[in-house]
Amino acid sequence: MNLGKVAGMVVSTRKEASMEGLRLMLVKYIDEDGQETGGQVVAADSVGAGPEEVVLVASGSSARQTTSTDKRPCDAVIMAIVDSWDIDGNVKYKK
Amino acid sequence: MNLGKVAGMVVSTRKEASMEGLRLMLVKYIDEDGQETGGQVVAADSVGAGPEEVVLVASGSSARQTTSTDKRPCDAVIMAIVDSWDIDGNVKYKK
Amino acid sequence: MNLGKVAGMVVSTRKEASMEGLRLMLVKYIDEDGQETGGQVVAADSVGAGPEEVVLVASGSSARQTTSTDKRPCDAVIMAIVDSWDIDGNVKYKK
Amino acid sequence: MNLGKVAGMVVSTRKEASMEGLRLMLVKYIDEDGQETGGQVVAADSVGAGPEEVVLVASGSSARQTTSTDKRPCDAVIMAIVDSWDIDGNVKYKK
Amino acid sequence: MNLGKVAGMVVSTRKEASMEGLRLMLVKYIDEDGQETGGQVVAADSVGAGPEEVVLVASGSSARQTTSTDKRPCDAVIMAIVDSWDIDGNVKYKK
Numbered sequence: 001m002n003l004g005k006v007a008g009m010v011v012s013t014r015k016e017a018s019m020e021g022l023r024l025m026l027v028k029y030i031d032e033d034g035q036e037t038g039g040q041v042v043a044a045d046s047v048g049a050g051p052e053e054v055v056l057v058a059s060g061s062s063a064r065q066t067t068s069t070d071k072r073p074c075d076a077v078i079m080a081i082v083d084s085w086d087i088d089g090n091v092k093y094k095k
Numbered sequence: 096m097n098l099g100k101v102a103g104m105v106v107s108t109r110k111e112a113s114m115e116g117l118r119l120m121l122v123k124y125i126d127e128d129g130q131e132t133g134g135q136v137v138a139a140d141s142v143g144a145g146p147e148e149v150v151l152v153a154s155g156s157s158a159r160q161t162t163s164t165d166k167r168p169c170d171a172v173i174m175a176i177v178d179s180w181d182i183d184g185n186v187k188y189k190k
Numbered sequence: 191m192n193l194g195k196v197a198g199m200v201v202s203t204r205k206e207a208s209m210e211g212l213r214l215m216l217v218k219y220i221d222e223d224g225q226e227t228g229g230q231v232v233a234a235d236s237v238g239a240g241p242e243e244v245v246l247v248a249s250g251s252s253a254r255q256t257t258s259t260d261k262r263p264c265d266a267v268i269m270a271i272v273d274s275w276d277i278d279g280n281v282k283y284k285k
Numbered sequence: 286m287n288l289g290k291v292a293g294m295v296v297s298t299r300k301e302a303s304m305e306g307l308r309l310m311l312v313k314y315i316d317e318d319g320q321e322t323g324g325q326v327v328a329a330d331s332v333g334a335g336p337e338e339v340v341l342v343a344s345g346s347s348a349r350q351t352t353s354t355d356k357r358p359c360d361a362v363i364m365a366i367v368d369s370w371d372i373d374g375n376v377k378y379k380k
Numbered sequence: 381m382n383l384g385k386v387a388g389m390v391v392s393t394r395k396e397a398s399m400e401g402l403r404l405m406l407v408k409y410i411d412e413d414g415q416e417t418g419g420q421v422v423a424a425d426s427v428g429a430g431p432e433e434v435v436l437v438a439s440g441s442s443a444r445q446t447t448s449t450d451k452r453p454c455d456a457v458i459m460a461i462v463d464s465w466d467i468d469g470n471v472k473y474k475k
Binding site: 028043051060072074 | 096097098126127141142143151153154155156157158159160161164172174175176177178179180181182183184187
């Protein structure tokens with residue numbers, strides 16, 4: 001999984017029928033220091049993530065291992081909201 | 096999924112038989128500001144995307160989760176046409 | 191899929207038994223202008239591609255969705271020979 | 286698989302139900318000289334890896350081939366703790 | 381598949397039980413000129429590759445399409461030892 005921060009939402013009315021009802025969030029990837037890496041992804045939201053929230057994104061076929069994304073053309077999913085992480089015993093991020 | 100802009104179409108007559116009938120679009124990837132990232136992909140079109148349209152591309156095995164790409168040697172599919180997206184509450188793109 | 195140009199052939203006698211009989215081509219990736227990107231891949235050939243030919247390569251599990259690569263440890267396949275492509279209505283490449 | 290060093294742990298209470306009980310470790314990728322590459326990943330731990338430990342991370346669908354990650358939206362798993370490796374016959378790392 | 385050169389071996393005693401008995405090789409990726417690209421991977425060996433040997437590595441789910449790696453948390457496998465390759469008709473590498 002990769003750390004990311006929810007930056008916004010993507011709206012699409014014309015899409016694969018199976019994608020109906022999925023919230024598509026624009027997520028900017030961040031590194032272990034919480035800095036943006038320059039990369040971004042549009043991920044389906046399976047946990048109710050809101051703007052600015054720090055999340056984990058699973059990619060590839062693993063993104064389809066949730067009830068809401070199963071068998072859909074979806075290659076990225078927000079599957080966790082991050083409370084905190086530490087590096088070498090020091091808290092680096094706390095919600 | 097990744098944001099992209101349809102740049103053109105790729106024509107191929109000699110190909111895997113299962114790819115017959117699929118429209119193959121050349122898509123340039125764009126970032127959250129709508130700027131081209133320098134990357135590109137050739138994706139099957141499952142939603143009727145036209146030139147210059149901003150789309151979402153799903154990659155890997157997820158690209159085969161549509162009726163038109165199922166069980167085909169296809170690793171990228173346009174599965175949505177983007178209406179708009181926002182960043183930090185500001186509309187960044189609107190069709 | 192990614193655009194590439196067939197640069198040569200790779201010969202291997204000691205390999206996974208299931209790979210027997212597959213032609214393995216060295217493909218240099220090219221971008222939408224036909225310029226080499228610096229990347230390359232060794233892909234199984236399922237369409238009879240010859241030297242210098244411009245092709246499409248499918249990667250990952252999608253590379254196994256052909257009769258010749260099914261259930262084999264093969265992560266890249268040439269599944270189409272490109273006739274032409276256009277960008278913004280202008281032909282960029284024609285065979 | 287990729288070499289990495291366990292840097293810390295990620296805590297998340299709001300997540301996909303199937304991820305319950307998995308320890309999520311922040312792993313910094315290292316190269317064959319043991320130097321950090323600048324990349325990082327959050328991986329489920331299936332072997333009881335501790336802080337600072339050098340590990341192997343499997344990614345993609347392969348990350349779901351363990352009892353603890355099967356059918357979960359998990360795209361990276363620590364599946365081995367590294368004892369040592371050599372390059373050209375010289376031990377480069379020893380636990 | 382990607383070209384690589386076997387650089388060494390990785391030893392791990394504490395690992396996923398299903399990985400028992402697999403030889404894990406440290407492989408440095410090389411390009412079409414035989415030059416190291418700077419990337420490396422730890423791959424299971426299914427063909428008996430030795431030190432310094434030039435090999436092909438299959439990645440992702442394709443790495444599990446061998447008897448020795450089936451259903452294991454293994455995302456890279458050496459599935460061929462390279463005898464030779466040519467570029468534009470000139471032999472670039474010969475064992």
